[in-house]
Amino acid sequence: MQQAAISTAPACHRKINTPDPLPRFAPHSESLGNGRYQLAFQVDGIHCARCIWAIESALAKADGITNARVNMSTSRLLIEWQGSAAQADDYAAIVQSLGYALTPANITPTAEPQDKFLLRCVAVAGFAMGNIMLLSVALWSSDQTLMGIATRSLFHWASAAIALPTIAYAGRPFFRSAYAALSHRRTNMDVPISLALILSCAMSLFETIHHGEHAYFDSAVMLLFFLLIGRWLDARARGKARENATSLLSMMQGTATLIEGTAARAIAIKDLREGMRLHIAAGEKIPTDAIIESGSSELDTSLVTGETTPHPVSAGDTIYGGTINLSAPLIAQVQKPSDQSLLADIVRLLEQAEQGRARYVRLADRAAKLYTPVVHTLAASAFAGWIILGGMAWQDALLIAVTTLIITCPCALALAVPVVQVLATGWLMKRGILVKSGDALERLAAIDSVAFDKTGTLTRGTPTLLTQPDHPDALQLAASLAVHSRHPLSLALCAANTQSLLPLTAPREETGCGIEARWQGKWLSIGRRSWCGDESAPIDPLQELWLEVEGSQPLRFTFSDPLRDDATAITQKLQAQSLTLHILSGDRADVVIDVANTLRIPHYRAACLPADKVRILEQLRTSGHRVLMVGDGLNDAPALAEASVSMSPASGMDITQNTADIVFQGSRLAPVAQALTMARFSTRLVKQNFALAIGYNCIAIPLAVAGYVTPLVAAIAMSSSSLLVILNAFRINRIKD
Secondary structure (H helix, E strand, O other), X not given: OOHHHHHOOOHHHOOOOXXXXXXXXXXXXXXXXXXXXXXXXXXXXXXOHHHHHHHHHHHHOOOOEEEEEEEOOOOEEEEEEEXXXXXXXXXXXXXXXXXXXXXXXXXXXXXXOHHHHHHHHHHHHHHHXXXXXXXXXXXXXXOHHHHOHHHHHHHHHHHHHHHHHXXXXXXXXXXXHHHHHHHOOOOOOHHXXXXXXXXXXXXXXXXXXOOOOOOOHHXXXXXXHHHHHHHHHHHXXXXXXXXXXXXXXXXXXXXXXXXXXXXXXXXXXXXXXXXXXXXXXXXXXXXXXXXXXXXXXXXEOHHHHOOOXXXXXXXXXXXXXXXXXXXOOEEEEEOOOHHHOHHHHHHHHHHHHHHOOOHHHHHHHHHHHHHHHHHHHHHHHHHHHHHHOOOOOHHHHHHHHHHHHHHOOOHHHHHOOHHHHHHHHHHHHOOOEEEOOOOHHHHHOOOOXXXXXHHHHHEOOOOEEEEOOOOOOHHHHHHHHHOOOOOHHHHHHHHHOOOOXXXXXXXEEEOOOEEEEEEOOEEEEEEOHHHHOOOOOOOXXXXXXXXEEOOOOOEEEEEEOOEOOOHHHHHHHHHHOOOXXXXXXXXXXXXXXXXXXXXXXXXXXXXXXXXXXXXXXXXXXXXXXXXXXXXXXXXXXXXXXXXXXXXXXXXXXHHHHOOOOEEEOOOOOHHHHHHHHHXXXXXXXXXXXXXXXXXXXXXXXXXXXXXXXOHHHHHHHHHHHHHHHHHHHHHHHHOOO
16 A cells, blocks of 8 residues: 555544654565455554444555454454555554554564553552542531531542542553544543543532532542453453463464484474474474374374364374374474464464454444444433533532443443354364354354265265275276375275376366376276266165276276264254254265165255255255255365355365365364354354343433432443453353363
């Protein structure tokens, strides 16, 4: 983006004058290919939905931005744009010009943690409140006649001496945020809070100077104390919600042991490059994706698969970053840099899910836009109405206005969705289930049907060669063709072959049918019976591939691919939840019927091409059904895209290639039921949170305008509403598998 584009933008977009140069963010941007880039920031200063709306609205007007999304619970901003990496600094300048501090999300800030600063402010306000209450007891227990004007004024001045410095110091979290917003021509939740504190102190000081009775220094300090407690507890709760992403990011930091010849030295994990050799000691975490050169051990792969049983590995096996070496030392060669590893992919998927625009997130965004004009209009109307229509003294009317400013709370509404999203995706991630789309759980909760692919979904997806033709070159020829496919049966052929591959020319895959190529002037084909096999041959329930050499009789290979261990239990569990199950498979009818009878699934279709699966899903959708498609993320991409929501079992190598909304690891089918359980529960929590937030404001605001609520009660109520929403979301952690 050119500099001229920034200079002509609205005032809130222009760079602020500062003696310090802006940090350079461009080196931290990540290329997505085709001139697209993305960068995640940690944003300091986000307190309410209005802050999120201000940042996203400003970035939406910038040239090149294709997506800009802030997650309130994690305070992370993800920007995607078309252009060059250098534009990252211009986009950062836009956000900084709004008064927010930025650091790249992969860099730990050096500033003092916000919760410690808030805790210190809480301590100062609490200490001052305890002392000022000693003076207030005397004021509350007598009147001006008994105490005398001079004594009452002395107590008021003593209270002012305690309250004013306390509010000036401990009120900084609110004052700084409000000043930053107003100085850049915007507002946030801290503006009415700061206005309420200043008005209450100003009125109290005015009354003290004129020997009046409406001095509320004690109430102002107590108000600040409870507001700070709410802000600190809110920060702590959000910190708990951020633990999943933070713990994953911490795994990408630290050092690894690099082997150079016969010597070894420590190297930062972020500096690892492909081809480097590592020594991984027993008990050490795997720093990035690598291939074992020597040694045998067991790994804790719970981060990747969700399974706690140790997984044995030996030379030639691929190991993934974030897993833990349990038993013995290993020598491994780096396969990917840490920022391209499976662990980095998981972090990115979590980030994408948390940034997603679910329907309820969009609703909260629209409410945030209305917050500032509505709350200030209500407060001003209450003040004017009580003076003009109610004949109330301006001091009492001002207290009602202050109460109205404080009690209206958009935070509960803003936190209703993101806290639930973060906790839900974290719960699923611990079980090897990765959510790629922000509204996937919302869509999953609404399904009434589940369609399964068979191979690699209901079955283990790792078939083994059972029988082969009595021909000396059959397996070598078949493997030479199969190496060009990622189909599980093709992989099984390659695994069984021990001979060198033949040099084929012009290999080509016919989607849903097989692969063909030329060899020694003849066409070779391998695939399904109807494409290159003998359709008159006897039929049995075994899986098969047929090899045809031009001018010769087709040859048959058979395979064994058992069902996943828990396939029967999970399909029965889903049917018990009134879900209609379907099998959509490309295999022969007898194979599909055998699996359907074993699992007692009444609806099945065999010999389906990818287009057939899409057509069937379209028919279900037009009939009013909402379908979850569970299938291989590579072979069933069209069907996955057509379904209401999709899940895919995938190896670590396939995670970012899948078109599925949700990817699950491991050898079990249980993640399908777990994801559905979490989707329904989290959607119920979101609805409850919205009801709590809306109900609170509908009750609290009229009471405040009517004068039935004091500023102190308003502060407690406002903080409590946010905490109630957060605590309700934390019920997710109580769900068992």
